[in-house]
Amino acid sequence: MADDSGAERCDAARNRALLLDAAALLVAERGADAVTMDAVAAQAGVGKGTVFRRFGSRSGLMHALLDHTESELQQAYLHGPPPLGPGADPIERLVAYGRARLAMVEVQGDVLRAVESSPELRFGGPARQVSLVHVRTLLRDAGTPGDLPLLAQSLLAPLEASLVLHQVRDLHMPIDRIADAWEDLVRRITAR
Template identity: 65%
Template sequence: MDEHTVERGDAARNRTRLLRAAALLVAERGVDAVTMDEVAARAGVGKGTVFRRFGSRAGLIRALLDHSERELQEGFLFGPPPLGPGGEPLERLVAFGRARIGLVEVQGELLRAAESASDSRYAAPAYLVSLAHVDTLLRAAGVTGDTRLLAASLMASLDATLVLYQWHELGHPLHRLADNWAELAHRVVTGRGTAESAGGVVP
């Protein structure tokens, strides 16, 4: 094993250790505790190491979010339907939105912090993977036009900042927000609401 391989292995281990330290801080003390100083102290490394790995607090938050969202990504890329491959595009789109809204219940403050970071959240890997997924599902469902732009508009309705506001400030339970996502997805794809798509009567 050459020294470059060893260095890459050490870097990967350090990155994992730092992300684990940051996740523990969020769990114990909230997202405001995720500072470069606190993460360095918890991981037992110098603050310079954290800056070299992530560049800024915004970069650290994005990396932590990417790390924590891996399970969701694996679900819609490789998991069973309706979220994963094998289901109908519209069913997968509905399942994706429901899963993302469910994620806000567990990681809402972390997601909000990532969205509020000074660096562009729209360049974050987690966002780009989800955007591409929604775009692909729209095209597979037969939606025409600028599906990439439409996907971005749909993704905006799943922003943690908005979902948290609707949940905590407006009092809409998460299951209601998930049902609203399903309604929105049906109208975008089919031009009809969920009741109409199912052959029911819209009240």
């Protein structure tokens, strides 16, 4: 660690971001199946070995892509200003969480859907665990009774990118309508 200079670490981070941007672009333009180690290397203009050294495998790359996409939202709900971040009423925070996630799906939906198409990442990834704990904690803080682990899963299910993209693209539902319906769901579930 001592001889890892600041400049080197900075290069590595830039390199990593470059590769993840290339992977995200491939997902958006040509779908999840197009994200191979070869294609990411070609898109980013680096050798295939660089992609393997950085992510280990295609699965590692998809994991990293999800982290990249989720990390901004996590920062906002864990450490950002209210109503999404700490300080607001837990129900208002929950409503803000759903709206923020839906806004993310609107922009990054294809990346999220690509990740959901892997059963392992759909339910097993760290991003999902953090989201589940967050929703469960807010329900508990709001004094909501019931089976909170399952209630949290039921509240996250309608926010999945594949379902939301189907509602927006195939059923032509505006994202605001989806967000209003989710808020309504939360308010009914948490009503005293």
